[in-house]
Amino acid sequence: MLEVRGISKSFGGVHASRDVTLTVPQGGITSLIGPNGAGKTTLFALITGFHRPDSGSLAFMGEDITGLPPEAIARRGMIRTFQIVQPFAGQTARENIAVGAHLRLRSRAAALARADTVARQVGLGDRLEMDAASLTVAGRKRLEVARALATEPKLILFDEVLAGLNPSEIRDVIPIIRAISDSGVTILLIEHVMQAVMSLSAYTWVLNQGEIIAEGIPRDVVANPKVIEAYLGKGMAERMANREATRA
Numbered sequence: 001m002l003e004v005r006g007i008s009k010s011f012g013g014v015h016a017s018r019d020v021t022l023t024v025p026q027g028g029i030t031s032l033i034g035p036n037g038a039g040k041t042t043l044f045a046l047i048t049g050f051h052r053p054d055s056g057s058l059a060f061m062g063e064d065i066t067g068l069p070p071e072a073i074a075r076r077g078m079i080r081t082f083q084i085v086q087p088f089a090g091q092t093a094r095e096n097i098a099v100g101a102h103l104r105l106r107s108r109a110a111a112l113a114r115a116d117t118v119a120r121q122v123g124l125g126d127r128l129e130m131d132a133a134s135l136t137v138a139g140r141k142r143l144e145v146a147r148a149l150a151t152e153p154k155l156i157l158f159d160e161v162l163a164g165l166n167p168s169e170i171r172d173v174i175p176i177i178r179a180i181s182d183s184g185v186t187i188l189l190i191e192h193v194m195q196a197v198m199s200l201s202a203y204t205w206v207l208n209q210g211e212i213i214a215e216g217i218p219r220d221v222v223a224n225p226k227v228i229e230a231y232l233g234k235g236m237a238e239r240m241a242n243r244e245a246t247r248a
């Protein structure tokens with residue numbers, strides 16, 4: 001569905017993406033993990049046209065999308081969410097979600113009706129009249145998901161939709177993500193909450209310093225010494241390996 005081929009991007013001397021190649025299959029949920037600063041958000045921004053790659057190419061649904069702006073990519077059916085949700089203050093949750101719906105619907109009434117439908121899908125049906133700025137963090141995260149869904153995407157890139165939520169809020173949102181996937185929308189998520197990565201995603205790529213260092217089913221990937229080293233640092237990874245060896 002999405003093919004990322006040899007994408008690289010530097011900011012000054014920082015190689016935020018180094019020759020990243022991956023293919024997201026149609027249907028289901030896959031994920032992108034990696035320590036802070038690994039280049040996950042940058043890769044989302046490159047895929048969805050917010051940054052231009054220095055080299056490499058992107059194809060979505062079999063068509064080249066390299067260099068297209070975000071709106072053109074969204075029209076083709078690929079949308080991202082943002083880690084920091086910034087709703088339009090002074091507008092209701094319904095109006096905020098309708099902004100997404102306007103990508104495909106010109107009529108105000110149709111966009112507002114679509115907003116109502118997706119708000120119910122994400123459990124915001126009872127907060128449509130609230131000023132979006134007064135939503136809680138969990139409410140804002142749902143709003144961001146709804147705004148993306150309102151664009152009628154084929155593929156959604158979720159950037160840490162669970163960040164900042166408490167365990168019970170996370171438990172509430174996981175079934176919503178699963179239901180979106182079951183409705184036929186393909187999902188690629190960036191997530192630090194490992195429990196969610198393990199329970200939701202069928203396949204994961206691990207980024208470190210802009211590079212993919214491992215990929216596979218999450219259970220195997222989190223046991224990979226290279227991945228443990230990337231998260232914990234070399235010293236800690238070696239100590240863990242020694243402890244395992246002593247136990248065996």
Ligand SMILES: Nc1ncnc2c1ncn2[C@@H]1O[C@H](COP(=O)(O)OP(=O)(O)OP(=O)(O)O)[C@@H](O)[C@H]1O
Pocket residue numbers: 011014015016034035036037038039040041042043
């Ligand atoms: N616009 C930019 N200008 C300069 N440097 C940038 C820019 N965007 C990202 N970077 C740098 O690129 C690297 C990757 O950052 P990125 O935000 O993609 O990582 P991340 O894996 O999403 O991190 P986190 O998990 O903390 O959100 C970092 O070193 C960051 O400082």
